[in-house]
Amino acid sequence: MIVGEQKPLEEIWEMVKPYKKVLVFGCNTCVAVCHSGGNKEAEILASLLRIKAKQEQVEMEIKNSGIERQCEHEFYEPVTEELNWADLVLSTACGVGVQFTAEKLATTPVFPALNTTFMGAVDAPGVFTERCQGCGQCILAITGGICPVSRCAKRLLNGPCGGSSNGKCEINKDVDCAWQLIVDRLAALGRLDDYEKLTPIKDWSNERSGGPRKMVREDLQQ
Amino acid sequence: MSEKTPSKLEKILRQGHLAVTSECGPPRGSDPEVIREKAEMIKDYVDAINITDNQTAMTRMCSLASCIHLKLMGLEPVLQMVTRDRNRIAMQSDILGAASFDIYNILCLSGDHQSFGDCPTGQNVHDIDSMQLIQTVRLMRDEGKFLGGDEIARPPRMFVGAAANPFADPFEIRVPRLAKKVAAGVEFIQTQCIYNLDRFEEWMKRIRDRGLHEKVFILAGLTPMKSAGMARYMKNRVPGMDVPDEIVKRLSDTPKEKQAEEGIKICIESIQRLKEVEGVSGFHIMAIEWEEKVPEIVRQAGLYPRPSL
Ligand code: SF4
Numbered sequence: 380m381i382v383g384e385q386k387p388l389e390e391i392w393e394m395v396k397p398y399k400k401v402l403v404f405g406c407n408t409c410v411a412v413c414h415s416g417g418n419k420e421a422e423i424l425a426s427l428l429r430i431k432a433k434q435e436q437v438e439m440e441i442k443n444s445g446i447e448r449q450c451e452h453e454f455y456e457p458v459t460e461e462l463n464w465a466d467l468v469l470s471t472a473c474g475v476g477v478q479f480t481a482e483k484l485a486t487t488p489v490f491p492a493l494n495t496t497f498m499g500a501v502d503a504p505g506v507f508t509e510r511c512q513g514c515g516q517c518i519l520a521i522t523g524g525i526c527p528v529s530r531c532a533k534r535l536l537n538g539p540c541g542g543s544s545n546g547k548c549e550i551n552k553d554v555d556c557a558w559q560l561i562v563d564r565l566a567a568l569g570r571l572d573d574y575e576k577l578t579p580i581k582d583w584s585n586e587r588s589g590g591p592r593k594m595v596r597e598d599l600q601q
Numbered sequence: 602m603s604e605k606t607p608s609k610l611e612k613i614l615r616q617g618h619l620a621v622t623s624e625c626g627p628p629r630g631s632d633p634e635v636i637r638e639k640a641e642m643i644k645d646y647v648d649a650i651n652i653t654d655n656q657t658a659m660t661r662m663c664s665l666a667s668c669i670h671l672k673l674m675g676l677e678p679v680l681q682m683v684t685r686d687r688n689r690i691a692m693q694s695d696i697l698g699a700a701s702f703d704i705y706n707i708l709c710l711s712g713d714h715q716s717f718g719d720c721p722t723g724q725n726v727h728d729i730d731s732m733q734l735i736q737t738v739r740l741m742r743d744e745g746k747f748l749g750g751d752e753i754a755r756p757p758r759m760f761v762g763a764a765a766n767p768f769a770d771p772f773e774i775r776v777p778r779l780a781k782k783v784a785a786g787v788e789f790i791q792t793q794c795i796y797n798l799d800r801f802e803e804w805m806k807r808i809r810d811r812g813l814h815e816k817v818f819i820l821a822g823l824t825p826m827k828s829a830g831m832a833r834y835m836k837n838r839v840p841g842m843d844v845p846d847e848i849v850k851r852l853s854d855t856p857k858e859k860q861a862e863e864g865i866k867i868c869i870e871s872i873q874r875l876k877e878v879e880g881v882s883g884f885h886i887m888a889i890e891w892e893e894k895v896p897e898i899v900r901q902a903g904l905y906p907r908p909s910l
């Protein structure tokens with residue numbers, strides 16, 4: 380899922396304070412799982428902003444709403460009225476949802492309440508870690524199922540670097556070295572010999588470098 | 602094995618001499634005198650001089666320009682190149698630029714993470730990794746081709762090196778990792794600083810067991826300690842560095858004003874011992890901001906005079 384983290388309230392306040400009718404707009408899928416931007420979090424954020432507005436003696440009306448997913452057309456219909464009411468929509472979705480909402484509102488600004496951080500997993504309650512960067516050409520089959528693109532600080536395809544120490548990455552003792560994990564996993568799979576196979580130079584044209592990506596499934600088009 | 606490049610370092614190694622290399626870090630400014638002065642101090646005591654490439658991710662004068670300064674002094678530079686800061690276009694282009702000045706040695710590295718340096722908020726590139734950079738230089742040299750497949754007019758002629766850290770983790774792939782670099786086409790290796798000689802010798806034994814010492818020249822890396830404080834710092838703070846307790850103790854037991862001298866002594870003793878290790882083809886002496894000590898180390902370790910070709 381996509382993980383996001385709410386921006387500091389001060390930063391959000393700076394964005395919203397010039398507006399009079401603010402709709403805090405939740406997205407109840409990925410960012411609800413990480414408790415950052417679901418409909419419940421949108422409600423809490425709206426309350427916090429109301430208190431803030433009062434403290435700062437700024438007149439504004441703040442409402443909250445939300446839908447299942449801000450990245451799909453089908454969920455928007457029931458909230459048309461609320462969206463049209465607002466002179467600012469503060470979306471608590473990931474960056475995709477913020478933009479998708481904005482595309483529906485030609486003259487109303489839509490601002491992000493979150494910093495979209497990564498695609499990751501729920502390691503433990505309250506702990507989220509990155510697993511994939513959507514590089515467009517998955518190599519997990521050759522790296523023992525552990526992704527060096529997202530999990531090695533230097534995205535080395537033939538790691539580790541010389542900084543791997545006691546299983547940890549040179550950048551921080553709290554970060555696992557992806558290549559230690561890869562080597563351990565290859566060993567567990569009885570495939571340590573595969574370590575010596577050179578991973579060829581990667582085609583990065585399938586990731587960000589190649590420009591915005593698009594996938595078309597003709598069988599699903601109407 | 603006959604030589605594949607005009608590199609003096611390659612010639613010395615292939616003739617069976619113990620080679621000596623050292624390194625100079627470029628200045629954090631544009632004064633070429635800094636690099637010339639450092640080179641001047643050591644030039645008669647080493648066969649080639651590495652120029653580091655923004656080491657520890659601190660922005661400095663570029664390795665290529667510094668190498669050109671050495672070349673203009675008639676010296677033999679080793680161009681260090683990290684994959685952190687440039688993509689494949691920039692690296693191939695810099696390799697050609699270096700080749701246009703007849704720079705004959707290159708050391709392929711991934712580079713320290715930028716969080717250690719003065720631009721922790723910058724991007725890192727890592728379009729290719731150090732293993733793939735080795736392959737790239739070999740392709741450019743041996744097949745005269747760019748990565749894109751086109752022909753290179755006047756291909757680079759470079760002796761291709763890389764680093765190896767016998768002490769890093771995971772332990773079980775230390776030797777396979779070297780084998781992988783050899784398979785990628787590396788011709789010489791300069792190791793991480795060696796303080797734990799027993800562990801290094803164990804690594805060398807495993808290298809010999811696989812016959813890798815016959816496929817690549819291994820230069821043992823050494824850095825003299827200036828003080829007990831430095832030993833402790835290296836032991837505790839530098840990832841992938843193995844400093845045994847007895848080294849720290851030996852320096853701490855020495856009066857402060859004599860610690861530097863003791864550090865040099867340890868370095869010389871290490872060289873003496875490692876000279877006897879089969880498969881060690883030379884020494885890479887990294888006297889960080891202490892270049893003036895290189896001549897003394899080389900002399901006392903019995904590595905002077907350097908072979909003249
Ligand atoms: S290799 Fe690419 S697609 Fe596969 S997990 Fe890593 S970033 Fe994602």
Ligand code: SF4
Nearest residue numbers: 531540548549556557
């Ligand atoms: S220590 Fe491991 S994870 Fe960190 S940069 Fe090096 S190889 Fe990658």
